[in-house]
Amino acid sequence: MTLDPVLRLRRAMLASAALVSVVPALRAQSGKPMRLIVPFTPGGSTDILARALAPKLQQALGVNVVIDNKPGAGGSLGAAEAAKAAPDGNTLLMGHIGTLGVNPSIYPNLAYDPIKSFAPVAWVARVPNVLVVNANSPIKTLQDLVAAAKARPGQLTYSSGGNGSAAHITFESLKLSTKIFMLHIPYRGTAPSITDLIAGQVDATFTGAPAVLPHVRSGRLRALAVSSKTRIAVLPDVPTVAESGYRGFEADQWYGLVAPAGTPADVVARLNAEVNRALALPDVAQQLAVEGAEPMPSTPKAFGDLIAREIPRWREVVKAGNVKP
Numbered sequence: 001m002t003l004d005p006v007l008r009l010r011r012a013m014l015a016s017a018a019l020v021s022v023v024p025a026l027r028a029q030s031g032k033p034m035r036l037i038v039p040f041t042p043g044g045s046t047d048i049l050a051r052a053l054a055p056k057l058q059q060a061l062g063v064n065v066v067i068d069n070k071p072g073a074g075g076s077l078g079a080a081e082a083a084k085a086a087p088d089g090n091t092l093l094m095g096h097i098g099t100l101g102v103n104p105s106i107y108p109n110l111a112y113d114p115i116k117s118f119a120p121v122a123w124v125a126r127v128p129n130v131l132v133v134n135a136n137s138p139i140k141t142l143q144d145l146v147a148a149a150k151a152r153p154g155q156l157t158y159s160s161g162g163n164g165s166a167a168h169i170t171f172e173s174l175k176l177s178t179k180i181f182m183l184h185i186p187y188r189g190t191a192p193s194i195t196d197l198i199a200g201q202v203d204a205t206f207t208g209a210p211a212v213l214p215h216v217r218s219g220r221l222r223a224l225a226v227s228s229k230t231r232i233a234v235l236p237d238v239p240t241v242a243e244s245g246y247r248g249f250e251a252d253q254w255y256g257l258v259a260p261a262g263t264p265a266d267v268v269a270r271l272n273a274e275v276n277r278a279l280a281l282p283d284v285a286q287q288l289a290v291e292g293a294e295p296m297p298s299t300p301k302a303f304g305d306l307i308a309r310e311i312p313r314w315r316e317v318v319k320a321g322n323v324k325p
Helices: 005-024 043-060 073-084 097-106 141-152 166-178 190-198 208-219 263-278 283-288 300-321
Strands: 034-038 067-070 093-094 118-125 129-134 157-160 183-186 204-208 221-226 253-260
Touching: 034 043, 034 073, 043 067, 043 093, 043 118, 043 208, 043 253, 043 263, 043 283, 067 073, 067 141, 067 204, 073 093, 073 097, 073 253, 093 097, 093 118, 097 166, 097 300, 118 263, 118 300, 129 141, 129 166, 129 208, 141 221, 157 166, 157 190, 166 183, 166 204, 166 300, 183 190, 190 204, 190 208, 190 221, 204 208, 208 221, 253 263, 253 300, 263 283, 263 300
Parallel strands: 034 067, 034 093, 157 183, 157 204
Antiparallel strands: 093 253, 118 253, 129 204, 129 221
């Protein structure tokens, strides 16, 4: 059936009006900036990815996007603050595997529920973890690390951005696979954990590629293995953990944006579209590639499904590693 031209025009006008109305909906007050909460200190993978997206969202939405670093308790403090924010589209959380997938198994009185407290907005990226040691370390390979740890149980140390952080859980997964024991030294953020590794205060860390690649390139850290199924383009000579003798090992980090539960569906849809559009921009894609991150454009539902799958998966690692806050 052919629609009357006037009816077609009226429907088009209504659709345009609905789309335009989303932009004011992103502001609770005139001129109010959008707050993008990063629940860790500056310098880690979560922060790096948030800062890659922020200017693109700012340009697309016409609002100031302010990065707000709120570290503490494995990202739980910042996540809880985001969960309590008004569901008006003015507050987003750059969540990741730790805050949304692992923390429910670590913190018995967690102040938010990754499923009920948030509206999934967009899966942003998948990031391999890179196992690194100080460049002056005698340890040259993963096999060397395993041998040293078995020779001196509990005497070697590894750092992370905090209890329950992605680096912590990744290393715990590695310990289970290799049957080694190394002492965990938690820090208040990824950046200080890497600083002390460079200074020789700890023996290793196993964290997101964006945070360690600059130090690998500068020669201050040595990469032993990556957590992904296949080698990564930015470190083509570094084997995977599976290649190093531990078949089936995979423990990549994932990152994505969530909004407080109750955020209007049209606002979520607009934000999802702009994030996916930003991830497709050549400069953003190049920036993520340099950092060893893989863009993951998808729907809000796909990201929500990922979160739901990951919670039970990491519960087993938390239990086996006796990970506690």
